[in-house]
Amino acid sequence: MTAHISLRGVTKKFPDRRNRTELTALDGIDLDVAAGEFVVVVGPSGCGKSTLLDLLGGLTTPTSGRILVDGKPVTGPGLDRGTVFQQYALLPWRTAQGNVEFGLEAVGVPRRERAERAREFLDLVGLTGFEHRHPHELSGGMRQRVAIARSLAYDPGVLLMDEPFAALDAQTRESLQDELLRIWERTGKTVVFITHGIEEAVYLGQRVAVLTSRPGRLKRVVPIDLGARADTVDLRSSPEFGRYRHEIWTLLHDEVARAQKEVVPA
Numbered sequence: 001m002t003a004h005i006s007l008r009g010v011t012k013k014f015p016d017r018r019n020r021t022e023l024t025a026l027d028g029i030d031l032d033v034a035a036g037e038f039v040v041v042v043g044p045s046g047c048g049k050s051t052l053l054d055l056l057g058g059l060t061t062p063t064s065g066r067i068l069v070d071g072k073p074v075t076g077p078g079l080d081r082g083t084v085f086q087q088y089a090l091l092p093w094r095t096a097q098g099n100v101e102f103g104l105e106a107v108g109v110p111r112r113e114r115a116e117r118a119r120e121f122l123d124l125v126g127l128t129g130f131e132h133r134h135p136h137e138l139s140g141g142m143r144q145r146v147a148i149a150r151s152l153a154y155d156p157g158v159l160l161m162d163e164p165f166a167a168l169d170a171q172t173r174e175s176l177q178d179e180l181l182r183i184w185e186r187t188g189k190t191v192v193f194i195t196h197g198i199e200e201a202v203y204l205g206q207r208v209a210v211l212t213s214r215p216g217r218l219k220r221v222v223p224i225d226l227g228a229r230a231d232t233v234d235l236r237s238s239p240e241f242g243r244y245r246h247e248i249w250t251l252l253h254d255e256v257a258r259a260q261k262e263v264v265p266a
């Protein structure tokens with residue numbers, strides 16, 4: 001299953017209790033993500049990236065504007081969207097297998113099929129042999145693999161990822177980035193991935209959406225074309241990769257500079 005996403009004029013305001021006003025977190029976001037596309041969202045700290053993902057996940061609702069998944073308005077959390085957060089959010093008393101089965105129980109998949117499907121998805125994320133380990137017996141990278149398997153097991157059309165690799169060491173992060181791309185190619189899911197990392201954005205995204213500093217508006221959407229990955233030994237050191245990294249760095253740098261100017265008292 002795969003699905004397309006459409007955001008039209010999405011604005012999110014929060015009450016700002018300190019001075020009884022409103023804080024605009026996101027302002028008029030228009031973005032389409034095609035079925036099966038991998039889009040990465042980057043932006044300065046506090047620009048509304050997590051708010052955007054929460055809106056897509058149906059955890060909050062827009063103040064104005066519309067969010068559609070396959071033409072249907074998002075009205076709350078749903079099994080058509082799977083979310084992976086930075087923190088593993090695994091149940092500590094359940095094994096890897098039990099954690100993946102958990103989501104399937106909620107949708108009423110029969111026991112035998114649950115076990116089979118959980119094994120299949122643990123295999124997809126490279127955890128065959130670790131099915132019976134509890135989260136505390138797994139490394140950070142392995143826990144995040146379990147979280148990915150759990151989100152994929154009930155076959156959502158969309159995978160929403162909020163800085164899923166931010167807490168991992170650099171080497172584990174890079175290997176999970178490759179794993180994720182392999183899984184994405186195999187499953188054809190639509191992915192919206194949020195990160196602070198410019199390199200991560202360029203490496204993963206087919207397009208990188210750059211947000212402005214608060215209120216978050218869409219500053220630029222940069223299509224990434226790095227050619228065939230299989231032919232390149234170290235993609236991150238290629239000249240094209242460097243050019244994209246610089247382009248996005250410049251877009252972000254301008255935003256951070258603008259935000260800093262605004263907070264410095266005159």
Ligand SMILES: Nc1ncnc2c1ncn2[C@@H]1O[C@H](COP(=O)(O)OP(=O)(O)OP(=O)(O)O)[C@@H](O)[C@H]1O
Pocket residue numbers: 014015023025043044045046047048049050051052214
């Ligand atoms: N529930 C809430 N109530 C009030 N304000 C909120 C709420 N959630 C987020 N905000 C504010 O909205 C703005 C955007 O927050 P958000 O967490 O989406 O940014 P972010 O880009 O994900 O930040 P970071 O990169 O630092 O994780 C911030 O100013 C934040 O304080």
